[in-house]
Amino acid sequence: MEELKTQKIWICWHYVVEEGKRKKKPISAHGTAVGTDEKYRHAWVTYDEAVAAAKENGYEGVGFIIPEGYVFVDIDHRALEDDFVQVRQRRFNTYMEYSVSGEGFHFYGKCDTEKLPIVLDKKGKRKLDKTFYMKNPRNGMEIYIGGLTNRFAVFTGNAVEDVPLADCTAAILTTLDKDMRRAEKKKYSPKRDGDKNIYNIISKLREQKNGEKFSALFDLGDTTGYGSPSEADAALCALIAFRTGTDAETLDAIFRQSALYREKWEREDYREATIAAGINACHGIFHRSKMEHPDFIRFNKMTGEPYVVVPLLAKHVREHLDYILVRDNGKQGLLKYVYERGAYRIYADDMMKGIIKGFIAEYDEELVRIKQINETFQLIATDLNYVPQENLNAREDIINFQNGLLYVTAEETTLYPHSPKVLSTIQIPCNWTGKPVETPVFDRYIHTLTNGDNAIRQLLLEFMGACISNVKGWRMKKSLFLVGEGDTGKSQLKSLVERLLGIGNYIGIDLTEIEARFGTGAIYGTRLAGSSDMSFLTVDELKTFKKITGGDSLFAEFKGQQGFEFTYGGLLWFCMNRLPKFGGDDGKWVYNRIMAVNCPNAIPKEKQDKLLLDKMYAEREGIVYKAVMALQMVIKNGYRFSEPQSVEFARESYMAENNTVISFFAECMCPWEDGRINSHCTTGRIYNVYKAWCYDNNHGFSKTAKEFRSELANHLGGSYKDITTRRKGNTYYKSYGLNQETKEQYSREYGYDACEYL
Numbered sequence: 001m002e003e004l005k006t007q008k009i010w011i012c013w014h015y016v017v018e019e020g021k022r023k024k025k026p027i028s029a030h031g032t033a034v035g036t037d038e039k040y041r042h043a044w045v046t047y048d049e050a051v052a053a054a055k056e057n058g059y060e061g062v063g064f065i066i067p068e069g070y071v072f073v074d075i076d077h078r079a080l081e082d083d084f085v086q087v088r089q090r091r092f093n094t095y096m097e098y099s100v101s102g103e104g105f106h107f108y109g110k111c112d113t114e115k116l117p118i119v120l121d122k123k124g125k126r127k128l129d130k131t132f133y134m135k136n137p138r139n140g141m142e143i144y145i146g147g148l149t150n151r152f153a154v155f156t157g158n159a160v161e162d163v164p165l166a167d168c169t170a171a172i173l174t175t176l177d178k179d180m181r182r183a184e185k186k187k188y189s190p191k192r193d194g195d196k197n198i199y200n201i202i203s204k205l206r207e208q209k210n211g212e213k214f215s216a217l218f219d220l221g222d223t224t225g226y227g228s229p230s231e232a233d234a235a236l237c238a239l240i241a242f243r244t245g246t247d248a249e250t251l252d253a254i255f256r257q258s259a260l261y262r263e264k265w266e267r268e269d270y271r272e273a274t275i276a277a278g279i280n281a282c283h284g285i286f287h288r289s290k291m292e293h294p295d296f297i298r299f300n301k302m303t304g305e306p307y308v309v310v311p312l313l314a315k316h317v318r319e320h321l322d323y324i325l326v327r328d329n330g331k332q333g334l335l336k337y338v339y340e341r342g343a344y345r346i347y348a349d350d351m352m353k354g355i356i357k358g359f360i361a362e363y364d365e366e367l368v369r370i371k372q373i374n375e376t377f378q379l380i381a382t383d384l385n386y387v388p389q390e391n392l393n394a395r396e397d398i399i400n401f402q403n404g405l406l407y408v409t410a411e412e413t414t415l416y417p418h419s420p421k422v423l424s425t426i427q428i429p430c431n432w433t434g435k436p437v438e439t440p441v442f443d444r445y446i447h448t449l450t451n452g453d454n455a456i457r458q459l460l461l462e463f464m465g466a467c468i469s470n471v472k473g474w475r476m477k478k479s480l481f482l483v484g485e486g487d488t489g490k491s492q493l494k495s496l497v498e499r500l501l502g503i504g505n506y507i508g509i510d511l512t513e514i515e516a517r518f519g520t521g522a523i524y525g526t527r528l529a530g531s532s533d534m535s536f537l538t539v540d541e542l543k544t545f546k547k548i549t550g551g552d553s554l555f556a557e558f559k560g561q562q563g564f565e566f567t568y569g570g571l572l573w574f575c576m577n578r579l580p581k582f583g584g585d586d587g588k589w590v591y592n593r594i595m596a597v598n599c600p601n602a603i604p605k606e607k608q609d610k611l612l613l614d615k616m617y618a619e620r621e622g623i624v625y626k627a628v629m630a631l632q633m634v635i636k637n638g639y640r641f642s643e644p645q646s647v648e649f650a651r652e653s654y655m656a657e658n659n660t661v662i663s664f665f666a667e668c669m670c671p672w673e674d675g676r677i678n679s680h681c682t683t684g685r686i687y688n689v690y691k692a693w694c695y696d697n698n699h700g701f702s703k704t705a706k707e708f709r710s711e712l713a714n715h716l717g718g719s720y721k722d723i724t725t726r727r728k729g730n731t732y733y734k735s736y737g738l739n740q741e742t743k744e745q746y747s748r749e750y751g752y753d754a755c756e757y758l
Contacts, residue, residue, distance in 0.1 A: 001095055001108065001154075003165065005047035009067055012050055012059040019228040019551045022256065024100075026063065029053035036065045036150045041180050048157075058744055061100065063154040068147035069169055071173070073107040076098065076140040080160065084139070089685050091174060094166035098158040104140075105160065106153070108495075109168030113147050127268070127531060130249060133180040135269050137276045140578065141179055142269070149268060174364065175328065182248060198253055201243050214239045218258045231267075233274050233524065234728060241275075245346060282585060284667035294363055308360060314379040322420035323347075327386040328525075334381060338676040343400055344392070346504075351461050353377050373549025389525070390566075392423050396470045400424040403431040408628060410636035422535045426505050426527060428468055430620045437622030443616045448601050449489055453645030456597055458630060460493065461492055461597075462641050463571070467528050468624065472569045473553025475639040477593055479530075479572035482598030483579055487608065491532035491575045496616050500624065501527050510534045515544050520556035523548075523568060530573040532581070542582050542590050548572060549593040567636055581701070591658075596650040661703060661711040668742040671735055680754040681737040682730045683709070688749045 011034050011313050016025040028034035028043035029050050045053070050062040066072050073092065077100070078085050085105060089096060094109035106633040117129040128134060128148050135142040144151045186303065205214045216222040217239070223232035236258060237251060244251045252275060255265065264273050296312035299305065322339035336352050337344035347355075356376050360368050373391050399406045404415040405422055415432050450456040466473065482490040498506045506528040513519050514529070548568045557563035579596060609615070618625065634641055656662045672678070687705050694702035703711065713720045725734050743750050 001165065004064060004070070004448065007067065008044045008046055010045050010047050010050035010062055011043070011063055011064070012054045012057070013063050013154060014602055015061045019230060024060070027059065031057060036152050061154060061156065063152045064589050065152050066144055066146040066149065069110055069113070070146040070204070071109050071111040071172055072151070072153040074104065075144040076104040078104065078140065080105070088175070089161070090300045092166070093173045094168055095163055096160040097156050098160060100156055104355060106156070107168070108153070109166050109171070111145055111170045111172055112167070113145060115169050116145065116148070117176070118148060119304045125311055131182060131278070132176045133182060133272060135273050136180050137273060139179060143180060145172070145177065151322035152271065152368045164658045173453070198250065201250070202254060203237060205243055210239065230274070237274050251275050294717050297363060305366060306364065306368070308367055310375045311379065313372070313376045314358065314509060316359060317376065317380060320359070321355060324387045324423065325381070325385065326389055326392065328389050332561055338427065339420040341670055342402065344423060344425045346425070349377065387423065392425050392468060393470045395422060396472060397746060398422060398424065400427040401432040402427065402429065405434050406628070408631065408635070411634070412633055413628060419742050428500055428624060429502065430624060433621050433625055436625060439619040439626070442619050443610070443611065443624050445489065445492070445616065448603070449493065449599055451600055451647065453644070456641070456646065458642055459595065459597070459644060459647065461627050462634045463573070463631035465627035466634060467573070468500055468627060469631055471639070472551065472570035472630070473568070474549060474569070476634065476641055478641055479574070481579065482575045482595055482599055483577070483596055485602050486576060487602045487605070488599040489603055490599045490732050492613055492616070494530070494532050494573050494575055495613055496526060496623070499613070499617055500620060508532060509576070511542070511545065511553070514548070515542065518545060518557065518559065520554045521558045523570070524556055524566060527570040528573060529570060532575050535573050536578040538689050545572070548591060553561070579658070580715055581658055591651050591655045594651065594654070595641065595647050596654055597647065598650060659711065660694050660701070660714055661708055662715055664684070664693055666713060666719055670694060672741040673739050677727065677732045678732070678737060678753050679728070680751060682732060684725060684731070685750055686733070686738060687744060689746045692746050692749045
């Protein structure tokens with residue numbers, strides 16, 4: 001209402017008693033007579049001036065002259081809970097208030113009169129087509145349109161919905177069609193078809209049994225026996241209607257020739273209400289050509305009733321809804337994505353049908369039919385313009401934020417408006433600020449997590465930036481392992497990134513599950529996979545891990561479905577107390593793809609913040625800015641993370657610890673005492689002890705004898721031939737045997753030393 005309050009269209013009103021009834025009479029803010037005609041415009045004031053005058057002079061309230069382009073709808077004698085009110089409240093969706101009595105409601109809104117069914121009267125003034133009531137006596141509803149009606153609207157300010165004035169053009173057209181129709185015309189005026197002669201009608205009225213009563217009113221203007229002039233007007237209209245039926249135009253023409261005709265009859269609302277007293281039905285033909293309607297609505301040529309054309313509705317959905325159909329080879333189905341608030345959101349079938357229903361209901365709720373909705377959905381779902389799953393989030397230079405699409409290169413970042421042409425399904429839940437934002441909670445947390453190591457801090461930010469981007473994870477060929485005792489808070493960082501990515505874009509899974517049969521199917525379609533608390537485990541071989549981090553094609557399957565192949569574009573992130581053990585081909589390639597970061601600082605129970613994740617999430621704009629800046633460094637370095645020396649040291653240590661041959665050599669073997677070879681300590685017995693040692697220390701996973709010999713020789717810097725010697729038909733390692741502790745612990749496999757030295 002604010003846009004109207006500043007206009008000089010406001011007046012006051014007070015109650016007066018006319019013809020024995022209390023009525024609202026307008027009065028200017030200056031206390032002078034005022035009306036709704038242009039000649040009184042000088043007396044109209046702003047809302048604030050009118051309110052002040054009403055308060056000062058004790059007037060009952062204020063109102064305004066309805067200006068061109070605005071509409072006032074009044075519903076009387078109904079409660080807010082009434083279905084009649086509720087439906088129209090939803091239909092208009094504009095400012096709504098209680099009436100003065102508190103037993104009705106006012107709606108105020110905007111209206112394009114050029115789209116309404118209007119006609120010109122004898123003076124060339126625009127009027128609402130007489131097919132429609134402005135005041136319907138059957139439902140207590142009134143419509144007054146600025147520019148078409150000369151009225152003032154009472155304003156109470158007792159709002160039901162205090163919202164900005166909406167464009168109610170379509171709502172008005174619907175309301176005219178549904179609520180304000182007059183009766184269908186059964187007889188026509190002579191101006192249209194020449195079938196009716198007003199003179200003959202008047203003559204017959206005089207001749208009928210109650211002709212004297214008609215003549216007294218019509219010819220003499222005698223209102224004797226009527227409570228008021230208005231009652232007499234209504235009585236005359238009732239008499240005329242007996243002959244004219246529902247032809248209000250003819251009734252009006254006859255009344256204008258009567259002795260009762262006066263200026264008050266020119267008031268459209270009064271005239272229509274009085275004429276309505278003689279009319280019983282309310283059916284007519286609406287100006288369909290002037291009512292806005294969607295292109296999927298057609299009208300019955302016989303009845304004029306609207307109906308929905310399903311193929312045209314499907315076409316309308318295609319043209320007015322941004323959506324994509326994705327053929328998901330993995331899940332062997334059709335996925336529906338609808339563009340909302342800058343990103344494509346996955347929609348279930350019923351949700352999609354709900355949108356289709358909305359297109360119909362927006363025009364007319366009574367036309368909604370489930371059968372037509374289902375048929376339209378089937379037409380759309382069988383379109384062949386599918387989008388491949390791999391096209392989603394394929395733009396590696398884009399990060400989707402709530403306020404736009406951020407284009408990221410090694411040198412710059414640029415924010416552009418959202419566009420449905422960019423097939424993005426992951427939207428980071430914050431705005432891109434383009435500048436640093438303080439993150440005190442995060443800074444303290446990351447300082448503790450990294451033990452103040454800025455190089456590790458940079459690495460973690462780079463990995464976070466990669467996670468929230470669309471950069472293919474296999475470009476970096478790395479995974480992140482955060483290692484430390486419990487209560488270090490290492491999983492909080494991963495949980496923060498998962499919250500930024502959103503549900504459905506990450507999965508909790510450990511290495512064993514990934515290497516299992518359905519593991520690759522589990523990570524399909526996610527941006528981040530891994531475990532926040534991976535228990536110590538031993539894996540036969542990291543074949544799938546190698547393929548994931550290397551960008552190789554993965555075979556995947558879901559239970560009960562046909563297998564498929566895909567390339568995983570996300571990243572792997574695990575949090576654990578101990579690094580896992582694995583066998584198989586454990587050459588340098590697998591270790592080079594693991595960035596193990598030690599998290600040494602356990603947080604005492606009394607100092608742990610249970611709201612830490614929420615607090616860091618509240619700082620997400622600043623955290624994300626830091627992560628994107630770090631991501632630029634990764635891109636600039638040729639998609640390589642900035643691995644500090646401590647990570648390389650951890651990798652070498654891990655390689656030694658995880659390689660059973662090297663670990664066995666370091667723990668169980670030693671140089672020959674005084675350089676003399678014990679004849680019992682052959683290479684074969686050493687291998688038997690190695691297998692027993694693996695049973696105790698590596699869940700039974702051990703190398704073959706050939707692998708053992710090869711890796712030990714490689715570790716010692718030579719070939720197997722170089723490090724062994726033959727003595728008395730047996731093979732021995734030239735420089736190394738088992739230490740005494742190992743011999744005693746594994747005496748069952750080793751036996752006992754001989755006294756002979758070679």
